[in-house]
Amino acid sequence: xxxxxxxxxxxxxxxxxxxxxLSFEIEDKKITAIIGKSGSGKSTLLQIINGLIKPSGGSVYxxxxxxxxxxxxxxxxxxxxxVQGTGLFPHMxxxxxxxxxxxxxxxxxxxxxxxxxxLMSFVNLPPSFxxxxxxxxxxxxxxxVGICRAMLLDPPVFLLDEAFAALDxxxxxxxxxxLLDMQKAEPRTIVxxxxxxxxxxxxxxxxxxxxxxxxxxxxxxxxVLNNPASVSVKDYMxxxxx
Ligand code: ADP
Ligand code: MG
Numbered sequence: 001x002x003x004x005x006x007x008x009x010x011x012x013x014x015x016x017x018x019x020x021x022l023s024f025e026i027e028d029k030k031i032t033a034i035i036g037k038s039g040s041g042k043s044t045l046l047q048i049i050n051g052l053i054k055p056s057g058g059s060v061y062x063x064x065x066x067x068x069x070x071x072x073x074x075x076x077x078x079x080x081x082x083v084q085g086t087g088l089f090p091h092m093x094x095x096x097x098x099x100x101x102x103x104x105x106x107x108x109x110x111x112x113x114x115x116x117x118x119l120m121s122f123v124n125l126p127p128s129f130x131x132x133x134x135x136x137x138x139x140x141x142x143x144x145v146g147i148c149r150a151m152l153l154d155p156p157v158f159l160l161d162e163a164f165a166a167l168d169x170x171x172x173x174x175x176x177x178x179l180l181d182m183q184k185a186e187p188r189t190i191v192x193x194x195x196x197x198x199x200x201x202x203x204x205x206x207x208x209x210x211x212x213x214x215x216x217x218x219x220x221x222x223x224v225l226n227n228p229a230s231v232s233v234k235d236y237m238x239x240x241x242x
Contacts, residue, residue, distance in 0.1 A: 032208060063078065205221060
């Protein structure tokens with residue numbers, strides 16, 4: 001059984017479905033990109049994976065068992081989550097921002113230090129940044145710190161929701177490369193929500209295309225790009241220049 005599995009999962013907002021009867025598995029240790037127009041249910045799906053949203057119906061299996069909403073905090077420590085805008089604590093140094101989850105879970109100081117050095121070098125942040133504060137960093141650098149923070153405890157699952165959407169193309173491309181390097185060194189199950197088809201093509205092994213809360217196509221990147229399953233998938237691809 002894969003780390004993430006949905007069985008007949010639906011979620012409604014005020015009687016209106018945001019995701020409808022979704023059943024799928026995410027391939028372990030691969031990057032899956034969820035693409036689709038705004039409002040198609042991508043963010044809802046992602047937040048159902050990490051238990052931020054408890055769906056109206058169906059079963060969500062993460063790490064081999066149904067999500068336990070009474071103890072979701074413990075599960076969430078094993079799921080990195082990164083969103084657009086970094087949510088860094090402005091009054092805390094970069095080091096302390098990255099270290100947060102390590103301190104909360106009593107990881108020995110020495111291990112935290114070593115892990116932070118490893119992570120900062122993955123994303124090309126110089127060690128001197130540890131004593132800086134978020135306001136002293138560019139948007140791209142802050143987003144990198146956000147990645148380090150999410151990766152501190154080496155979670156087996158990493159979810160990203162439009163995490164790079166606000167970055168300029170060059171910075172975005174650099175971070176993509178860093179993420180792929182990290183994935184090679186520490187393979188994990190990554191699900192990335194994006195409306196940027198280029199991003200999906202560059203990063204993903206698998207692509208899931210959503211529309212109106214439904215999965216219209218799901219398969220290997222090659223498959224989805226070469227054989228769009230419907231006119232709506234094809235139109236979406238065609239309207240986004242590669
Ligand atoms: P996407 O991430 O693909 O843009 P979302 O998952 O955010 O889509 O939203 C799917 C649908 O659910 C949309 O119609 C959106 O308006 C609705 N929705 C999302 N969050 C809420 C909320 N907190 N309250 C009410 N409706 C919501
Ligand atoms: Mg969204």
